Amino acid sequence: MVWKPRVTVAAVxxxxxxxxxVEEDSGHQAHTVFNQPAGHxxxxxxxxxxxxxxxxxxTGYDFTPTALVGLYRWIEPASGETFLRVCFSGEVGQYYPGHPLDAGIVGPRWLSVAEISELTPSLRSPLVPRCIEDYCAGxxxxxxxLSDMQAE
Known part of the structure; x- marks a missing residue:
């Protein structure tokens, strides 16, 4: 078996x-879950x-990354899959209310740290609060x- 971690990005x-x-259908649970804007x-x-x-x-928002918050390795307990998350922070830009959102996305939500804490059972993974904690810690x-090198 070839081991391949799944590389994802996220925005705080x-x-x-x-x-x-982002509130999204979980796909395998009866309720929605919350995550940062993120994907593969x-x-x-x-x-x-x-x-x-x-x-x-x-989300329908433009985003301009300005910093790297961290790199996070997480092993999903149920599947055993390894995820490598690259988390950015930055500036929100224009909102496009009619922009079509990815399948399964309920919509964007602006929430305080206290509101996010109350959602702990509904967070997509422990990466969600950890990225916010690291961001809040500066x-x-x-x-x-980051270097983006490609074969010549």
């Missing part, structure tokens, strides 16, 4: 003390372009840590 976006989360890196795509794309597709690393 704060505006006036509230964080932009696509072939040939840079990490920065992936988080910009995922944020727009899941963890910001320059985007220059």
């Amino acid at each position: 976006i704060e505006n006036q003390g509230k964080f932009l989360l 890196l696509e072939p040939g795509e840079s990490l920065i372009n992936a988080v910009i794309r995922e944020t727009l597709e899941e 963890r910001r690393f320059p985007l220059t840590l």
Whole structure:
């Protein structure tokens, strides 16, 4: 068996003390779950372009990454799959209310840290609060840590 971690990107976006989360169908649970705007890196795509794309597709908001919050390895208990999350922070831009959202997305939600804490059983993974905690603790690393190298 070939082991392949799943590379994902996520955006921690704060505006006036509230964080932009996405309410989505869980696919395997009877209720919706909450996550940062996040998704999988696509072939040939840079990490920065992936988080910009995922944020727009899941929320209808433009996003400009300004810093790296952290890199997170998580093993999903039920499946044993390994995820490598690259989490960014940045600035929210224009909102496009009529923009079609990805399948399964209920919609964007602006929530305070207290409101997010109350949702703990409905958070998609422990990565959600951890990324927010690291952001609130001031963890910001320059985007220059990322290098997008391609074969010539």
